[in-house]
Every structure is written in C-alpha cells, then in structure tokens.
Amino acid sequence: MSVSKEVALREIADIALSDGRTLSEADILRAFSVESGIIRFVLEVGDADAARAMAPVEAEAKRRLLALDGVSDVQIVTTAPAGKPAQAQQAAPSLKIGRHPTGQSGPQQVPGVRNIIAIGSGKGGVGKSTVTSNLAVALARAGRRVGLLDADIYGPSQPRMMGVSGRPASPDGQRIEPLRAHGVTVMSIGLMLKEGEAVVWRGPMLMGALQQLLQQVNWGELDVLLIDLPPGTGDVQLSLCQKAAVTGAIIVSTPQDVALLDARRAIDMFNKLKTPVLGLVENMSSYVCPKCGHEAHLFGHGGVAEDARQLDLPFLGEIPLQLEVRLAGDSGRPVALGDGEVSTAYARLADRLVQGGMA
Numbered sequence: 515m516s517v518s519k520e521v522a523l524r525e526i527a528d529i530a531l532s533d534g535r536t537l538s539e540a541d542i543l544r545a546f547s548v549e550s551g552i553i554r555f556v557l558e559v560g561d562a563d564a565a566r567a568m569a570p571v572e573a574e575a576k577r578r579l580l581a582l583d584g585v586s587d588v589q590i591v592t593t594a595p596a597g598k599p600a601q602a603q604q605a606a607p608s609l610k611i612g613r614h615p616t617g618q619s620g621p622q623q624v625p626g627v628r629n630i631i632a633i634g635s636g637k638g639g640v641g642k643s644t645v646t647s648n649l650a651v652a653l654a655r656a657g658r659r660v661g662l663l664d665a666d667i668y669g670p671s672q673p674r675m676m677g678v679s680g681r682p683a684s685p686d687g688q689r690i691e692p693l694r695a696h697g698v699t700v701m702s703i704g705l706m707l708k709e710g711e712a713v714v715w716r717g718p719m720l721m722g723a724l725q726q727l728l729q730q731v732n733w734g735e736l737d738v739l740l741i742d743l744p745p746g747t748g749d750v751q752l753s754l755c756q757k758a759a760v761t762g763a764i765i766v767s768t769p770q771d772v773a774l775l776d777a778r779r780a781i782d783m784f785n786k787l788k789t790p791v792l793g794l795v796e797n798m799s800s801y802v803c804p805k806c807g808h809e810a811h812l813f814g815h816g817g818v819a820e821d822a823r824q825l826d827l828p829f830l831g832e833i834p835l836q837l838e839v840r841l842a843g844d845s846g847r848p849v850a851l852g853d854g855e856v857s858t859a860y861a862r863l864a865d866r867l868v869q870g871g872m873a
C-alpha cells in the first residue's frame with residue numbers, strides 16, 4: 515500500500531537544518547507529491563551555498579522516507595533563486611509575473627483587502643469560472659468593492675468572461691495596475707502571458723506567481739477579493755491557502771455523482787489546509803426549456819444540497835442551466851448584469867455573503 519502524503523511529511527518535519535530550525539519551521543518544502551510509491555519534492559533555499567549545505571538534510575530525508583512501507587524511491591531537488599542556472603529547476607519566464615517566491619513566514623494579508631474568498635471545484639468544467647465572474651458582478655451591484663483574481667493558471671477564462679484584454683500596465687516595473695470591468699477590479703494570469711503560451715511552472719514558480727498576483731497588484735481598498743482557482747486539489751490551492759489569509763472557500767459542483775465525489779475531495783483538501791469552507795453552490799441545477807417551459811434535470815437535482823447537509827456545510831444556492839449563461843459568459847458580459855432568473859439567483863448568493871460578513 516502506498517504511503518500517504520501526511521505520513522511522509524510528518525516523518526521528515528523535524529529534521530534539523532544547519533541553522534537550528536527544523537525542516538517544517540524553515541518553510542522551504544515545495545511541491546511535495548507521493549505517486550505510486552515515489553516521493554518527490556523541492557527544497558527551496560536562498561542561494562547556492564545554502565543549497566550545498568542541504569546535502570545532509572536531503573540524505574536524512576531520503577533515509578527516513580525510504581524506511582517507510584510502500585516507498586520505492588525518493589527524488590529531491592534543491593533549488594536556489596533564479597539566476598543560478600546550475601541550481602534552478604526551471605528558468606524564470608521573461609515576464610513580470612512568474613518568479614520564485616520570496617520568503618514569508620505564514621499566511622499574509624493583502625493590503626486593503628478585507629476578505630479573500632477562493633472559489634474551487636473538484637472537477638473541471640462545472641462552471642466555477644462562470645460562478646466567480648457572476649458572483650463578482652452581483653456583489654458589485656450590491657454596492658460592494660470587489661476584486662477578481664483569475665488564478666486558473668492552466669485555463670484562465672476571466673479575460674473572456676469579464677470582457678477584458680490587453681496587458682496590464684506596470685509604470686514602475688514593480689507594481690501592476692489591474693483592469694476594471696462591470697464595477698469589478700480584475701486581474702488574470704492570462705493577461706500576463708503571451709497569447710497561446712502555456713504555463714509549465716510547477717510548485718515554487720506557481721507559488722511565486724501567485725504571491726506576485728496577490729501582493730504586487732494595486733488592488734486598492736476591497737471588501738472582497740474572489741479568487742478563481744484551477745479545478746482539483748493541486749499546487750495553486752495549496753500555495754494560496756499557505757501564503758494568503760484566505761477567509762474561506764466556496765465549492766461549486768453540478769449535482770452529478772462524479773462531480774460531487776470530486777467536490778468532496780476539494781472540501782477535504784480545504785479542511786486539511788484549515789481553510790473554512792463557506793458553503794456549496796449547485797450549478798447547472800435545472801433546465802427550463804425556453805420553448806415549452808418543461809423543467810428537466812440534466813445532471814440530477816439537489817445532490818449538492820444533500821451533500822452540504824451531510825457534511826454540515828451551508829448550501830448557498832442553485833444556479834439553473836441556461837443558454838444565456840454561456841452566451842453572456844462568451845460575450846464578456848456576465849448574465850448577472852441583467853435582470854432574469856439567473857441574475858436573481860446570483861443576487862441572492864451575493865446577499866448571503868454580505869449578510870454573513872464575508873463580502
């Protein structure tokens with residue numbers, strides 16, 4: 515049986531470094547993964563000398579981990595900041611965004627931002643980005659000062675959904691000016707990449723990019739910053755919850771069994787990261803035929819509410835499946851800007867967050 519990530523992490527947490535701190539205290543462990551008995555991770559240190567001094571730590575970590583049942587190999591890469599090609603695992607892309615993270619002791623506030631809400635999903639394509647853009651617009655319509663950060667590194671869709679384009683300005687080469695659309699302050703990793711460019715960064719680079727998007731963007735005074743996460747339970751989620759003072763997470767799912775199963779994994783991950791799950795949203799809940807008015811439940815109905823009940827989490831609401839939702843998203847004008855049934859559903863969702871003091 516393969517060893518779990520938690521057990522493996524616990525095993526090496528107290529290894530002593532040359533400066534007297536333990537491995538867990540030093541916060542240099544990145545991109546830890548366990549797959550088919552192979553453990554891989556990155557140790558990120560300040561410079562080449564520090565990297566050399568890690569040799570005994572690497573050896574001790576290997577020794578302890580290989581002694582665990584089910585571990586067949588341990589692969590450790592020690593990196594120092596970019597600019598030292600012999601040690602760097604990946605060269606920093608030629609972007610203002612995308613660098614190794616700077617040292618930080620624990621979760622940090624984003625100056626001027628009162629609440630940070632991460633929007634996640636277990637499965638891709640369940641409408642997480644659509645829900646995020648519409649919720650942002652609904653909150654702005656309710657008079658809140660709202661920011662939207664598209665951290666969906668593998669498929670940033672907020673520029674299209676919010677109708678923004680063009681590279682954000684950085685007059686001083688340090689701070690980045692976000693864009694504005696529909697009353698929302700918007701920033702997307704997609705706006706910093708060249709068209710068609712794929713992101714191939716792993717743990718430390720992702721963490722660095724996320725840190726920059728949170729700390730180097732001039733967000734201004736915000737009641738709430740919504741963060742559109744990639745689907746699943748990967749490095750971005752982990753980095754975000756470790757590095758930013760996240761108020762809580764909202765999980766989007768369709769009522770389908772497979773999506774719910776994955777949603778439960780996402781909830782479990784946030785629980786492990788000690789990020790409160792603020793509630794669940796059921797998207798693509800019901801479909802009303804615009805011609806005959808017949809209501810159908812293409813992906814089932816009520817599954818998310820039932821899951822929320824079983825997990826003792828708030829059920830925040832359901833959003834119907836409607837063609838106009840997709841058309842509005844594709845046109846850069848979220849449906850919540852209008853007055854229909856879906857817009858009302860988003861206004862209710864926004865109201866719950868405002869009443870709950872979360873936005």
Ligand SMILES: Nc1ncnc2c1ncn2[C@@H]1O[C@H](COP(=O)(O)OP(=O)(O)OP(=O)(O)O)[C@@H](O)[C@H]1O
Pocket residue numbers: 635637638639640641642643644645666669671743744745797798799833834835836837839840841843844
């Ligand atoms: N309630 C809805 N009614 C109709 N279409 C919807 C609805 N919600 C989302 N969609 C459409 O479904 C598609 C997937 O939505 P979206 O990109 O928001 O999903 P996602 O979960 O963010 O996906 P991923 O992160 O995997 O890229 C989009 O074309 C979107 O317009």
